[in-house]
Amino acid sequence: MEEKIRQLTQACSEEISAAGSENALYAVRVKYLGKNGLISDLMKGMKDLTPQQRPVMGKLVNDARSALETEFTEKGNQLHEAELAQKLAAEKIDITINKGRSVGKLHPLNAVRKRLVDFFVSMGFEVMDGPEVETDYYNFEALNVPKDHPARDMQDTFFLGGNLLLRSQTSASQVRYMEDHKPPLKMISPGRVFRNDDDATHSPVFHQLEGLVVDKGITMCDLKGILDSFAKHFFGSDTKVRFRPSYFPFTEPSVEVDVSCSMCHGKGCKICKGTGWIEILGAGIVNRKVLKICGIDPDEYTGFAFGFGIDRIANIIHSIPHIKLLYENDIRFLEQF
Ligand SMILES: [Zn+2]
Known part of the structure; x- marks a missing residue:
């Protein structure tokens, strides 16, 4: 089970890095950390463990979850900045476009x-x-x-x-x-x-x-x-x-x-x-x-x-x-x- 946590964490990390938009990132988050996500599923397997193993595994899962949360937040901020910059660039108004055109004035x-x-x-x-x-x-x-x-x-x-x-x-x-x-x-x-x-x-x-x-x-x-x-x-x-x-x-x-x-x-x-x-x-x-x-x-x-x-x-x-x-x-x- 320890190995499975490690694999899932790594897979999730890779998908976080690969996410190209805020929407894609959200989909990754649901896939792993959602209510029925892959990490959450691990918790359901806890009942098969011995009472001694449970707290150890519980800690591992929680640590993995909080590490991933941090990655999601950082990547989310990055994507937000990038999308905002792109949007600003696309909607930029060129105020010099009418340069040279005369301004209205009184007769x-x-x-x-x-x-x-x-x-x-x-x-x-x-x-x-x-x-x-x-x-x-x-x-x-x-x-x-x-x-x-x-x-x-x-x-x-x-x-x-x-x-x-x-x-x-x-x-x-x-x-x-x-x-x-x-x-x-x-x-x-x-x-x-x-x-x-x-x-x-x-x-x-x-x-x-x-x-x-x-x-x-x-x-x-x-x-x-x-x-x-x-x-x-x-x-x-x-x-x-x-x-x-x-x-x-x-x-x-x-x-x-x-x-x-x-x-x-x-x-x-x-x-x-x-x-x-x-x-x-x-x-x-x-x-x-x-x-x-x-x-x-x-x-x-x-x-x-x-x-x-x-x-x-x-x-x-x-x-x-x-x-x-x-x-x-x-x-x-x-x-x-
Ligand atoms: Zn004169």
Whole structure:
């Protein structure tokens, strides 16, 4: 019987070494150490032994069993490590596989719009979104442009029939805001506007940002202060701002605002067409009639408004020669930003 234990132990050891997987190892374990395994069977033969032999043989069997247990554990750990390593290798993700592919980012128009909004929000302006389909009232009449007013010719509007149109300016939002809020007011309204206009510097759809401040004692100085900070923030700290008299029905007095050319610093170049100045926006003191229409007493309050094309600012910042490039979504163009 001693010999049989030795043979079984050796056979089991060899099978343990040969096991190529955790499953195979488990099968070996069942074969030898299982409830009806070969080693367990030996115990059943104990009853045929003499009382003196029993404890000796019992010890031999138990020693063999515990030695084999140790071998099973060691081999089991080895196989587990190996299988894990193999699995990791097989499921490895090659994170360099898309190397060289460009990453998504904001469209230059959206990036500039975000910078503009961030700037004005940091100055305490509230952001308002207005409807793109407007009524004639909000787009024109409330802004001091009655039906027979020649200023309607300044904007080629898309009329939708009835009283509706595609808004030709974000100024419409001003009126809606003044109807719902009492002064002091400080708001901007960025958004899409539409005009029947189509050339190198005009697109039928473009983006405007409208700003409005109404409070007691607001003057042209406040307007210039805000626009000066704005120009320095966007075009460089040495940028100068120039006001030229102009006309808009909803502001009186009205100004066109130019900034010194950041390319040539006023010397004159292709970007500024040799003048040293770039026109960026229209502004002025809110017309008394507009305040009155919106229910604000023009004897108590004054305000200023300004509006500019976000597309135009993007074009100036990035020296983009043609507004259409912003709308064609040509990847080769967009990748440059
Ligand atoms: Zn220039």
